[in-house]
Amino acid sequence: MITLNKRAFTASALALAALAVTGTAHAQSALDDILKAKTIKIAVPTDYPPYGFVGIDLQPQGLDIDMAKLIADKLGVKLQMVPVISGNRIPYVQTKQVHLVISTLGKNAEREKVIDFTHAYSPFFQAVYGPKSLSIKSFADLGGKTIAVAKGAMEEQELVKVGPASMDFKRYEDQAASTAAFVAGQTQLIATSVSNAGLMAQKNPQLGAEFKLLIKDSPNFIGVAKGEPALRAKVNEIIVAAKADGTLDKMAQKWLGRAAGNLPLSE
Known part of the structure; x- marks a missing residue:
């Protein structure tokens, strides 16, 4: 009986260890998965002008849409936009139904408990x-x-x-x-x-x-699932470059009527 329990305990411990390793590997490979699939899923608003809305051509447009396109372009992958509303945008990225959420998302302590944030990309x-x-x-x-x-x-x-x-x-x-x-x-x-x-x-x-x-x-940030440091770092790299070359200012001027200015960096 004791031997059986020890075996069961050992098997359970090994299974848990395997799950932990698998989970870690998955968390570390999100960016690799995007590059391998050549597709990135980004949650965006489609009912919140001027950040995201459906134009007369029935296509999504707005500042958040342009930002999503910029990230996909810089990664060299196809963009799959997933429409979200205020109530479900955080759960979508938290449960990894999407890789990122770009939807006028402000950063606060409560949200930081469940998802991570990149540098700010636009003003609100x-x-x-x-x-x-x-x-x-x-x-x-x-x-x-x-x-x-x-x-x-x-x-x-x-x-x-x-x-x-x-x-x-x-x-x-x-x-x-x-x-x-x-x-x-x-x-x-x-x-x-x-x-x-x-x-x-x-x-x-x-x-x-x-x-x-x-x-x-009140600047906007891009939401990333917890445990995705490589993806977060890559997006931050894209934001910093877009800030330096004036792209963020141009997007803000186009959609908001003012330049993005000196947006804060995430920690």
């Missing part, structure tokens, strides 16, 4: 937007201007700290209402997130609304 921000005909070069220029904001929104709270007291805030129930007011010409400017501004521009191209002033920046 709140800003003041207005027509090209209205010259706004500094926060002082907001004096006396009417600005649409959502009630209780961070945009107003931050603007109060840096703008003149003569700013005329028009407060609406939510982002949709404040956007509708600006589109209807009820205010001269709107303070909102870049994603809402992108949706507004997509639906109302006749407005010619443009980025005026940055209120607050």
